[in-house]
Amino acid sequence: MMTPTTVGTRGTSRNWALVRWAQHAPAYLVLVVAGAIVLWPFVWTLYASFVASDLDLARSVVSLDAMSFGHYRDIVGTSQIGRWFGNSVIVTVAIVGANLALNTMAGYALARLRFPGRGLVMGIVVGTMMMPPQILFVPLYTMIVSWGWLNTYWALIIPFIVNPFGAFLMRQFFVELPQELDDAGRVDGLGRIGFFFRIALPVSAPAIATQAILLFVWNWNSFVFPSVLVTKPEMFTLPVGIYQITHTAFTNHVAQSMAGVILTMVPTLIVFVLFQRRFVGAFTGVAKG
Amino acid sequence: MSASSALAAPRRQRRRGEAAAALVLLAPFAVLLAIFTVYPALKAVRDSFREFSALNPAITEWVGIEQYQRVLADPAFKRAILNSMLLMVVAVPCQTFFALLLANALNTRIRARGFFRTVFFMPYITSPVAVGAVMVYLFGPTGGLTRVLHSWFGMPSSAWYSQTPWAFILVALIMIWTQTGFYTIIYLAGLQSVPAEVHEAASLDGANSWTILRRITLPLLRPTTALVLLMGTIVSLQVFEQPYVLSTTGGALPGSPGDSTLTMVMYLYAEAFRYQRLGSASAAALVVMAVIVVFSILQAVARRRLFRS
16 A cells, blocks of 8 residues: 555645545445444443333333443342352363463473374374364263262363363464574573473463463353253353343343343453454464464 | 584483473373363263263163164254254355455554454354343344334344244354454454565556455465364354254243254253253264264365365
8 A cells, every 4th residue: 555655745634634534435334334233232231231121121212310230239139140250250260270371381392392192192182173072061071970070160170171272272383483492592501391481481472362362251151061060050150140040030130131241241351352462463373274 | 503512412311301391291281181072072982872861871771873873863953953054054154254354444554443353353252142142132022123123124023033034044143243253353364464565566566456355365365264164164063052042032942943943062962961861962962073074074175176266
């Protein structure tokens, strides 16, 4: 794309702003229309969680004065959503923390160290990454039952603390590091493990941020496994609880349900906004692999 | 290599050091992957030949391929396979097209790019159960979208999720709405690795933006498109939460109305945890895996044929 200065100095800067705007008009149009379609359900949910009563949702004009946090107070008071939120935080933080450590270490070993059986392990990582997780519904369930782990945090956390995709992502990243870094590390007297912690880890922040976002989102939103691994309401995670609220207990309390939905949505949004800067770039490596 | 003394250490000793370091770094991951992914996957294969109930998983009976025959003869499973395939055929081309469109719009020097990027990604990072719950109200009997779409386009005036074919259409729309943002980000990463000079050179040569897109950008994006199509295929064949949440509203059976929104994964979930038939659920799971593998290969072959011509 040409910049104004290379073309000439005839037009005023104002004209150039107009030209540039016109050039980008199609892009703006696409983005605004798509943005409206994507945002609409979120805006409605937020609105529905603040209206005075469910009846307002059927009206087209509603007075904004009547908006309140009442439904948030009510849902926290009448359901165990506070407890579910806590469960989701405990489970997701534990899973993501363990994954970041273990996947990253494994990805480094697979990328930069030579050892017998490396090809086999790499094959298993790629194979399990491609495998649909639904295969594991029944066997994991029977394992958890036979260990007596039903309705425990162990059941919600331990089976999920490593992820082949995470290891693969890190391996793709570490493979690209220049060999000179290794040599420099060895000259400085760092062992293999010292090199991992002192040099490889600090430069891998973008890949780790990507892993953190994806693992947080996947596990925070996970529904199938938690819905069968815990049956007691006090052990529910948020998605399981939200399903129960919207499908059994509070079917007629739309505004309250939407308050619960908002509470479920906010944490993943915060995590994404915090880490998103590094996010796009990290996918370049995945697409190459 | 430099001639430092550390580098001059005997090669065998260095190799042994590498193997020891690899053991320390890899062992925790490998052991956990073996216990919680590899072993259960193998167990699923064995379980598919054994009959047992969730009520007492310890009592099992070897029945050979009987359970494969049973699920493959089940009209509900046939319908579920068909529905999943239909969902793939509808959702994958739509979301890939929209993702490409949005990524190109985002890859210009416009304002608020970060804002739009975040907005487009929001559906993907939102709990599918939460999305389903919201859609139940928006497309419910008194929902805002039901009313608007009815008065503007004459679409149904009552709940979409309780009538055919609107329930299925709604599932497909939600899938596209959810997935497009994710593939937009992947395309954006692909676009950003195309050097800006390529575009500048083309536009100096007088190529318009459509020609640039068709002749330069799309060919350069082929690896990204391959990834987007493969992931789209796999994900659309694994759909579970959204149709499950929509169809069970008001206590209806999963996949209702009829079996019109029943997907493959919903079928195996119901076999296992609604009807307690763990053996046939395992058989169904392996059929699902086979379908996914077959379609992943088929679309890769089709893509290669298409691009070559």
